[in-house]
Amino acid sequence: xxxxxxxxxxxxxxxxxxxxxxxxxxxxxxxxxxxxxxxxxxxxxxxxxxxxxxxxxxxxxxxxxxxxxxxxxxxxxxxxxxxxxxxxxxxxxxxxxxxxxxxxxxxxxxxxxxxxxxxxxxxxxxxxxxxxxxxxxxxxxxxxxxxxxxxxxxxxxxxxxxxxxxxxxxxxxxxxxxxxxxxxxxxxxxxxxxxxxxxxxxxxxxxxxxxxxxxxxxxxxxxxxxxxxxxxxxxxxxxxxxxxxxxxxxxxxxxxxxxxxxxxxxxxxxxxxxxxxxxxxxxxxxxxxxxxxxxxxxxxxxxxxxxxxxxxxxxxxxxxxxxxx
Numbered sequence: 413x414x415x416x417x418x419x420x421x422x423x424x425x426x427x428x429x430x431x432x433x434x435x436x437x438x439x440x441x442x443x444x445x446x447x448x449x450x451x452x453x454x455x456x457x458x459x460x461x462x463x464x465x466x467x468x469x470x471x472x473x474x475x476x477x478x479x480x481x482x483x484x485x486x487x488x489x490x491x492x493x494x495x496x497x498x499x500x501x502x503x504x505x506x507x508x509x510x511x512x513x514x515x516x517x518x519x520x521x522x523x524x525x526x527x528x529x530x531x532x533x534x535x536x537x538x539x540x541x542x543x544x545x546x547x548x549x550x551x552x553x554x555x556x557x558x559x560x561x562x563x564x565x566x567x568x569x570x571x572x573x574x575x576x577x578x579x580x581x582x583x584x585x586x587x588x589x590x591x592x593x594x595x596x597x598x599x600x601x602x603x604x605x606x607x608x609x610x611x612x613x614x615x616x617x618x619x620x621x622x623x624x625x626x627x628x629x630x631x632x633x634x635x636x637x638x639x640x641x642x643x644x645x646x647x648x649x650x651x652x653x654x655x656x657x658x659x660x661x662x663x664x665x666x667x668x669x670x671x672x673x674x675x676x677x678x679x680x681x682x683x684x685x686x687x688x689x690x691x692x693x694x695x696x697x698x699x700x701x702x703x704x705x706x707x708x709x710x711x712x713x714x715x716x717x718x719x720x721x722x723x724x725x726x727x728x729x730x731x732x733x734x735x736x737x
Contacts, residue, residue, distance in 0.1 A: 434461050445518050449475045457519050466546050469520075473539050476515050480508050493664070494536025495580055495587040497557075502535075516542065533557065534580065555582040556628060566627050567620065568640040572597055575617035576665075581629040585668035585679075588621050594659030609657040614691045618681035619645050619698065621667045626677060626700055635705060642701035646676070650694025661685045667696070675699045 434442075439458060446454045453475025460468040478489050481502050488496055498504040504512070509532075513524050522545060531554030532538050544551050558566075558579045567574060579588035592609050599607040626638045657663065667681040678697045683690040 432462060434458060442519065445515065449479045460520065466543055469542055469546060470539050472519060473542055476512055476519065477535065477538070480504065480512055494534060494539065496535045497533055498535070520546070522546065552583040555580050558628065563624065567624060568643065569620055569623070574620065575613065576620055576624065579621065579624055581625055583629060585666065586621050586625040586629060588665045590617055590663045590665065592657060592659050592661050592663065607659055611653040611691060614657065614663065614683055615648060615651060615693060617663065617665055618667060618683065618693055619696055621665050622677070622679045622681070622696055622698055625667060625669065626698065632702055636702040637705045639701050639703035644699050646697045646699050648693050648696045653691050655685060655688050655690040657685060657690055663690065670695065675701055
């Protein structure tokens with residue numbers, strides 16, 4: 413049968429795959445391996461075996477993870493939140509992670525090096541990792557988890573106008589959470605005896621997450637870093653509000669870059685509360701600029717000197733200085 417070509421997610425190149433039969437004994441062995449997983453997990457796995465189509469991978473990965481998660485935590489996986497943390501949110505320890513890997517290797521007929529697992533901290537990390545392995549793509553940089561202290565030290569926007577409680581940044585985008593406390597200054601008049609989070613403020617929160625992505629997720633050329641004092645909002649399109657948000661609601665924010673060419677960066681963004689859509693923005697556009705940073709000093713043995721930026725983040729120290737200036 414001739415090869416068929418399908419578009420690839422996460423790559424601009426088409427992903428070729430060949431439709432191939434699965435022997436009855438192989439199907440029976442696969443069913444046995446996944447006997448404690450949902451029927452939809454088996455169906456996705458058998459379709460992947462037959463076609464090699466990576467679009468079936470998310471269902472396989474989620475199904476296998478669900479198999480090893482405690483029953484009272486499995487409902488979290490149904491929210492399809494890629495930002496779910498394996499240890500903190502799902503209670504998956506290192507031994508359980510190895511069980512998951514062994515089953516994934518068996519089901520997808522692939523080999524995973526233990527060293528490659530060190531940076532897998534979220535459900536999204538696992539899905540992206542497996543997808544890249546199957547497609548033969550380079551593995552992305554690990555997701556960075558940023559507590560409020562780090563966010564406040566990095567961002568040019570500060571409380572009481574900072575609407576990110578925690579965030580994670582990867583090469584593909586950023587996610588964050590913000591709990592409406594009810595103590596926000598604008599709720600005193602919006603509205604009288606009926607506090608409602610303004611949609612314009614929720615759009616501001618998405619813009620702030622895009623700013624954080626530029627500062628923490630964008631990799632400029634060597635010797636340059638994004639200047640936190642030169643990031644400004646320029647416009648938005650396709651904004652729709654779907655839900656009223658009130659004190660006590662936890663907003664889950666997400667942004668993904670669409671176009672990135674200095675001095676403009678355009679993102680798509682969304683906010684939800686649980687499974688409910690709150691706000692979507694088809695395009696949020698920021699303008700930004702770079703600043704020069706000192707080259708990283710290197711000692712004779714090849715290690716960075718004390719005080720020099722590390723971990724491939726040449727602008728880390730100057731950003732902290734600029735943010736606190």
